[in-house]
Amino acid sequence: MNYVVFDLEFNMFFPFKEGDSANPALKNEIIQIGALKLNDQLEKIDEFNLLVKPYVYKRLNPYVKRKTNINTSKVIPRRPFWEAMESFEAWIGSEVVLCSWGQDDILGLRENCSFFGFSANFFDKYIDIQKIYMKYEGLPQQPSLESAVDSLEIEKALPFHDALSDAAYTVDIFRKVYDFSKDAIINWEKVQRENEFKINELKGLLSQTNIYCPECGNYVAKDKEFSKSKKYFAHGFCQQCKMPIRHVARIINKNGEFTIVCKDNIYIKGESVK
Structure with missing residues (x-):
């Protein structure tokens, strides 16, 4: 060889x-x-x-x-x-x-x-x-x-x-x-097939993540959501803090392990402020 x-x-x-x-x-x-x-x-x-x-x-x-x-x-x-x-x-x-x-x-x-x-x-x-x-x-x-x-x-x-x-x-x-x-x-082809399977499996879980207000920690209901490639975006409104919240979940690959990473932000005028 x-x-x-x-x-x-x-x-x-x-x-x-x-x-x-x-x-x-x-x-x-x-x-x-x-x-x-x-x-x-x-x-x-x-x-x-x-x-x-x-x-x-x-x-x-x-x-x-x-x-x-x-x-x-x-x-x-x-x-x-x-x-x-x-x-x-x-x-x-x-x-x-x-x-x-x-x-x-x-x-x-x-x-x-x-x-x-x-x-x-x-x-x-x-x-x-x-x-x-x-x-x-x-x-x-x-x-x-x-x-x-x-x-x-x-x-x-x-x-x-x-x-x-x-x-x-x-x-x-x-x-x-x-x-x-x-x-x-x-085995490159085998790894790519396995990775594709893992990514598709995780894509099905992206929309199941919940939104929580980063200010008060309360659960926030989603009122808008969409997906893009390996990312999922959702928006909601915290009734207690009176602030719009944006949620971003994405699939990452670290050392061969695929996981979902989530982050919730206060979202004002199109820009994340927290």
């Missing part, structure tokens, strides 16, 4: 002229794929580095240009996403575990594949190296890649915010913290 440690660079919407708008179906568009392939001893056996021609956001966001040192002229003549992904999937091969720093890249890869209609067959096994590092260091908050490199005293010989360089740094971290535990390997 091999490991493919990958990193992505993205372009996103920027209003270059009046009337420009973002595409809600694709917030971040892949413009670079960098990856290293390791054997079962975590020894490098190959690397992959490819710039991708943008289709939705054809001009590069100025922030992205500054951060990555990639400009529009570099990506325009490159391969479009579906050709780049065909090359990447062929290079990955079979019997591999896909690895990245955190879940942003795997989610971004999934979103781009879905948008462009590319059926990716390599999402079934995945390792979140950031999560392993956090457990290794006992960290409660997600650290940046660079802070982990500094903490582990890894030599900083490559620029950050380049997909291949960031993948190389992630490999250095991986070698220091991975214990070859099978528990670290996630």
Whole structure:
């Protein structure tokens, strides 16, 4: 079994002229794929580095240009996403575990594949190296890649915010913290199905939460309610305090556990004041 440690660079919407708008179906568009392939001893056996021609956001966001040192002229003549992904999937091969720093890249890869209609067959096994590092260091908050490199005293010989360089740094971290535990390997498709089931189950409970006045603590009857994605909003009026109350309940995911978090506020003129 091999490991493919990958990193992505993205372009996103920027209003270059009046009337420009973002595409809600694709917030971040892949413009670079960098990856290293390791054997079962975590020894490098190959690397992959490819710039991708943008289709939705054809001009590069100025922030992205500054951060990555990639400009529009570099990506325009490159391969479009579906050709780049065909090359990447062929290079990955079979019997591999896909690895990245955190879940942003795997989610971004999934979103781009879905948008462009590319059926990716390599999402079934995945390792979140950031999560392993956090457990290794006992960290409660997600650290940046660079802070982990500094903490582990890894030599900083490559620029950050380049997909291949960031993948190389992630490999250095991986070698220091991975214990070859099978528990670290996630069945990505299975986890996503389970997460979707948990979210749908909790969505059914959102509207069952009650409103209480944050001023006096009394129960407040709901007179208006609506849902939006993973959030539920309800409004009521506290007869004792003579104040409108807004209730917000939302589904959160913390360390893989989905829960409902609720908050009641005094709500005056469209703004929460408590």
